Amino acid sequence: MTTYAIVQTLIIALIVAWSAWYASRRLLPTASRRAQARVATWVEGPAHPAWLRRVGHAMQPVQTTSGGCGSSGCSTCGACTPSTPIEVQPLVFKTRAKP
C-alpha cells in the first residue's frame, strides 16, 4: 500500500465518521447522546488509566434541550431558535359542552 493510499483511506474514514456522527446527532439526537454517554462511561471506567478516564469524562455529552426546529434536520424557515428550549404544548382534548 502506498503512502498516498494510506493517507487517502484515513481522510475518507475521518470524513465518513464525521458525517455519520453529524447525521445521527441531527436526526436521532436522543439516541446518539445516549450512545455517546454509554461509550464515555465505559472509557471513564476505573479499570482504565487516568488519562483515558479524563478523555471519557470529556466525552460525556453536555445536557441540552433538543427540539425539532433548528436542532433537527429542518432549519429552512428561519423561525427556529436553536439555543432556546422549546416548550411542549401538547393538545388536550376536552368534551365540547352541548348547546
Next chain:
Amino acid sequence: MNASAAALRIAIVGNPNSGKTALFNQLTGTRQKVANYAGVTIERKEGFYTAPSGRTVRVLDLPGAYSLSAASPDEAITRDVCYGRYPGEALPDLIVCVADATNLRLHLRFVLELKRLGRPMVLALNMMDAAAKRGIRIDTALLQERLGMPVVETIAVRRGGTAALVDRLDRDIAPLDAVPEPHDDLHVEVRALLAETVTAPRKTAALDDAIDRVVLHPVLGLAVLAVVMFLIFQAVFSWAKPVQDAIDAGIAMLGTGIGNALPAGALQSLLVDGVFAGLGAVLVFLPQILILFLFILALEESGYLPRAAFLLDRMMLAAGLTGRSFIPLLSSFACAIPGIMATRSIQDPRDRMTTILVAPLMTCSARLPVYTLLIAAFIPARTVAGVFNLQGIVLFTLYVAGIVSALAVAWVAKKLNKDKSEHALLMELPSYRLPHPRDIAIGLWERAMIFLKRVGGIILALTVLLWFLSSFPGPPPGATEPAIDYSLAGQLGHLLHYVFAPLGFNWQISIALVPGLAAREVAVSSLATVYALSGNEAGLPSIVAAQWSLGTALALLVWYVYAPMCISTLATIRRETNSWRQVWITAGYLFGLAYVASLLTFQVARMFA
C-alpha cells in the same frame, strides 16, 4: 440602580402585533422573526442587555395576548409568566407592556388588566411615528397620570427608537396598587381614558380603508390574491436563471479543477462524484429560494397576509378549517415545523389537530429544488399568452395542488370528526406598512445563511454517507455492470425498486428517496451522486431529461406533493400532539396519498404516451 445589583428581569407583554418582538430585538440586539400580523411569537424568548448604569437586564419576549384569560396555548404562556406560575420562571421584576399607539382602543384594555396585577410596570407606546402620520395625538403626561405608571413613547423599528425606554427602565419603578377584584368594566375605563388623553381624526387609516375596499372585496380580493401568488411563481423561474447558470458553472469549474489535481481514486471520487456533484446540484437552487422568500418577507411586512386569511376564511370553513389556520399553513410554505408550532395560536383543539394534519401538504421550500429540477428538465421554457412562463405556471400548479389537497384532507377529517360546530374567525387586521428594504435584506441574508448551513451540514453529511454506501463494497473481479450496482446502496435501490416500479421510479430514484427522508433536497444531491457514480458525466438536469420518461418525472413531482418525506416534521407532530398515533396517521395518509397519486399519474401518462 447600580451595576452591582442583581440582573433586572423584565417581561415584554402586550396585544399581538404591537411590536413586542421588534422592541425585544432593538433592546437585546437579537434578530427574532418579526412580521406585520398577529401570532408570530408563540414561545417565550430570552435576551440580555446592559443598561447605561451597567446593570444587566434580562428581557423576556412573550407571545401576544388579548387578555390574561388565556384562550390559546401561546396566550397561556404569557398569563403564567405574568402570574409567576410558569415552571422554572420567576415572577418578572417589571412588566413592560407594549401598546400600539394607533390602536389604543383595543390595546389599553390589556394594559388595565395587567395593571391590576399590582406589579411594577411601564407602558411603551409603540409605533408613535405611525400615530403621528395619522394625526393621532396622545397626551402622554396625562395618560401617565391617569394610569399611575410610567408611559414611554417608542418606535421599535427605528434605531434609537427605544432610547427613552432604556433610560426609564434604568431608574427605579414602584409597584402599582393591586386591585384584586376587578368589578368595573374595563372597556368603560378605556373609553374614558381615550376621551381624556387621545385625539384622532378618524378611527382607521384612510389609506388602509381604500386598499381594503379592493383587497377584501369577495371577488376582486380573490383575484388580487391569485395574481399575487401567480406572479411570485413566475418570478421564481424568470429571474433566477442567470444567477443559477453562474453558480452551476462555478461549481463545475471548481469540481473539474479539484478532480484534475488529485490522482484517480476513492478520495477523488468522494470529492468529485460525492461532494461537488451532490452539493452543487442543490446549491444552484439558492437564487430561486431567495426570490420566493423575497416575496414572502415583503408580504409578511406589508400586512396583507391577515387579509388573505380573512378572504379565504369562508373557503377554509367549508373544508373544515378556519381562517386562523391560514397563518400556520402559510408558515408551512417555508417549513412545516414552524407551521405546526404556530398552530398553538388556534384555540380549538380539533381545528388545531386538523391544521397539524394538513400542514405537511403545504409546499415547503425544501421541495423547491426537486420541483425546479424536474420542471426545468421536462417543461420547455416557453412563453404562454405572450407574458407567462410555462415553467412558472407548472410550479404554481404544484403549489395549488398542495393547497387543494390540504383542503380536501381537512374536509375528510371534518366528516370523520362529525364535528358540525362552526368557529368564527376573529382576527386583527393590521395597518398596511411599506416593507423596509433593510429588514428584507436582513431576512434574505439570514435565509441564505440557513440554506448554506444546511447544505454544508446535514446535506453534506448525508451526501458523503450516500457516496460511501454507493461505493462500497467494490465490484467483484470480472464485474461487468457499473460499480454502484454491487454497492450497499445499489442493492438497496434494486430492492426498493420492486415497491416503486409501478410508479415508474427507477432504482436510482428509489435510493434517493431514502436519504430524502432526512431533508427533501437531499434527494436531488443523492440523485446527482448516484448518477455520477454510475458513470454519467453530464449534469443532473441533462441526465434526467435524457433517461427518464415524462411519466416518471410527473409521478415523482406528484410524489413530492404528498410524501411524508421529513422526519423532523413527524418529530414535531409527536411533540406538539403528544401522540404517536397522530404521527402514524399523518405519515400513513401522506404515504398512501403519495403512492396512489403517483401510481395514477404514471399509469395515465403511460397510456397517453
